Amino acid sequence: MARAAVSGRLTWRLATVTGSRWETPSVRTLVLDVPDWPGHLPGQHIDLRLTAPDGYRAQRSYSIASAWAGTGPIELTVQRLDDGEVSPYLTDTVEVGDQLELRGPVGGWFVWRETEPAPVLLVAGGSGVVPLMAMIRARGAVRGRQPFRLIYSVRTPADVCYAEELRRRVRDDAGLDVHLLYTRKAPEDSPATPKRIDVATLNTHGWPPDFGASCFVCGPTGFVEAAADILVALGHEPRRIRTERFGGTS
């Protein structure tokens, strides 16, 4: 994997949308061809800039969903926020062939490095799964032997991003476990009852604290606060818990 430390000036690049797919009815992945992309680490994000005909601009940050293998496109996965200004444009207006300005990669803390030998616990709330999926994909790409566990909280079964790919990866890879948690409605054939992230879930499906796992927690603020507090209470070292929170707007 390319070294992707942020260094020098982050210049705006003109990316071309070469593909897209719906992950759920409100979440869309955009495949972007970015000339001279310097590579990135899983967990990093980009800044994206839109310009209206009268010069008005809006900027937002989006996590990169794909792992970098030294070449090829990058992928962003965007959740439509109905009162948003940028996300509905990316989910509903952008078409293959359109161009988007972006710069990055940004962020050197919420990243997984393939050289870290520790087991990994990923805890996702909603579209917080995106940078964590990049970590799962990066581990897959280098056939990493670090055991990974993903605890993924969604509202309903229809809200699971990357559902097919996660099923396939779990089937083919003994080192990857995925536990889904439903906050509003569990699948019809499941004995699970809807609930929010709690001690029992993180205790049962996470790693024992003495394994020294690296924990990555990403999601809305309330979810991240709750999950990180529980991990600390369970005995995980606060410095091994990395968090990324969404604000209330986008």
Added chain:
Amino acid sequence: MGIISRGFGGRRRESVPGLPPGQYLTHDFPVLSAGPTPRIPLDRWHFTITTETGEQTSWTWGEFTALPFEDVTVDIHCVTKWSKLGTTWRGVSMDTLLEDIDTTADYTMVHSFGGYTTNVPMDDLLDGKAWIAYKFDGEDLDPEHGGPARMLIPHLYFWKSAKWVNGLQLINEDEPGFWEAAGYHMYGDPWLEQRYQGD
């Protein structure tokens, strides 16, 4: 470089004066932290200034909150693009805390419970530009937002306003703190859009 984004612009947010370039207005108070929120009991709270010669001056919570305070209304700008205007805080001015400190240091490193650090030039802490705040909007500062007390340096991006602050180290040479070492700008002026290294 610049391109027009086909079909963009129909849903823009209200345009307001007071917004630095690339920022948008929010009425919420989003949270940005690198890790879990530490809970610091007030009887274990302290704030310590360490000079470049190693001399230390410390305040307990009781001593700190007995210092003269100021109520300020300021705009805050987060590097993640949100800005919040007209926020009201109560805190102790850094002028007050640094008043009797014997130093010629040009730079400082702000330290927090939990190990977070951020670098700020000395000049940016003086002359009514920075506070250690312990009330927001008339209420005790929530732990999520940096309580019991956080730095407040509103003229720089908000990551410089370190949460859960517990110390200030006075240094002669500028050094990167936590986010700065991870690629963020050493200074962080929102009006110059100094988000990342090289901006």
